[in-house]
Amino acid sequence: xxxxxxxxxxxxxxxxxxxxxxxxxxxxxxxxxxxxxxxxxxxxxxxxxxxxxxxxxxxxxxxxxxxxxxxxxxxxxxxxxxxxxxxxxxxxxxxxxxxxxxxxxxxxxxxxxxxxxxxxxxxxxxxxxxxxxxxxxxxxxxxxxxxxxxxxxxxxxxxxxxxxxxxxxxxxxxxxxxxxxxxxxxxxxxx
Amino acid sequence: xxxxxxxxxxxxxxxxxxxxxxxxxxxxxxxxxxxxxxxxxxxxxxxxxxxxxxxxxxxxxxxxxxxxxxxxxxxxxxxxxxxxxxxxxxxxxxxxxxxxxxxxxxxxxxxxxxxxxxxxxxxxxxxxxxxxxxxxxxxxxxxxxxxxxxxxxxxxxxxxxxxxxxxx
Numbered sequence: 039x040x041x042x043x044x045x046x047x048x049x050x051x052x053x054x055x056x057x058x059x060x061x062x063x064x065x066x067x068x069x070x071x072x073x074x075x076x077x078x079x080x081x082x083x084x085x086x087x088x089x090x091x092x093x094x095x096x097x098x099x100x101x102x103x104x105x106x107x108x109x110x111x112x113x114x115x116x117x118x119x120x121x122x123x124x125x126x127x128x129x130x131x132x133x134x135x136x137x138x139x140x141x142x143x144x145x146x147x148x149x150x151x152x153x154x155x156x157x158x159x160x161x162x163x164x165x166x167x168x169x170x171x172x173x174x175x176x177x178x179x180x181x182x183x184x185x186x187x188x189x190x191x192x193x194x195x196x197x198x199x200x201x202x203x204x205x206x207x208x209x210x211x212x213x214x215x216x217x218x219x220x221x222x223x224x225x226x227x228x229x
Numbered sequence: 230x231x232x233x234x235x236x237x238x239x240x241x242x243x244x245x246x247x248x249x250x251x252x253x254x255x256x257x258x259x260x261x262x263x264x265x266x267x268x269x270x271x272x273x274x275x276x277x278x279x280x281x282x283x284x285x286x287x288x289x290x291x292x293x294x295x296x297x298x299x300x301x302x303x304x305x306x307x308x309x310x311x312x313x314x315x316x317x318x319x320x321x322x323x324x325x326x327x328x329x330x331x332x333x334x335x336x337x338x339x340x341x342x343x344x345x346x347x348x349x350x351x352x353x354x355x356x357x358x359x360x361x362x363x364x365x366x367x368x369x370x371x372x373x374x375x376x377x378x379x380x381x382x383x384x385x386x387x388x389x390x391x392x393x394x395x396x397x
Contacts, residue, residue: 063292063293063296071286089296093300096303144273145275147275164286178276183280183285210271
């Protein structure tokens, strides 16, 4: 959706036409919910985070200066709301072998997928993404699904570009490994 | 246990070699620290297409209704400044008019110092308001200068903020 169109509806809301916000909620609800669930890992909490984020965005709409896209500004609120929901003291650890950077590319066009029903495909992709650490799952979602730029992801998460790139690279590799294993196991049971 | 035994045990433990990680452990760590993959390497149309087809989640059916119902209750938060625009305008007019008044009625000062010259002007501004309390208090010139500087900074801050606000 274009930023200009967003701005038209934002202006309408700021002029007192609250129902115009309906348009923005409708257009961004899926991505907002997707970001929330990648972090909180629970449908009920994700729904609550998504609702809270839209309400916070509405209340702070006055402070949206239009310097970045409305979606980027909104996703920053979602990210912070979700993080404060799950705030925990555990330290994220990673296997040292995951750190190895190999310059080989992986191909996600799994031919095995065609043998599965659409619902099953969704289930396995979701399962593979959920196996990643929360932040990596979010980065994969923003970069590959929503096609956000590095600058936008930096604004949303506050991470450095190098950190984002390293995490994305590692997460993509892990996602491929996970998905290959799931599909292999699934196909063995089908055949 | 004697002190000698304790020393021997310590020596024995120290003589054991430390466990070592894999041969290329340092390389693995350093490659992660120094290496950031190229943007090109991260571009992956196959993953984008897989996620676009299967990765999007959707909230419950009545999500929009729930959000809109809450919004009707909450309303947009209006951030109002502690000192309103009107009060700032009145203060500015008072300040400027008193400065003008004092400058036009100023008597030649015997002192050459800039600080004492301006503090005299400011003292005159304060006393010109006619308050008997102010008149009865002997205000040190450094305090007068401080008040003046602080007020100027506040005014400057206000005008800069207003400019920033109008720009947005």
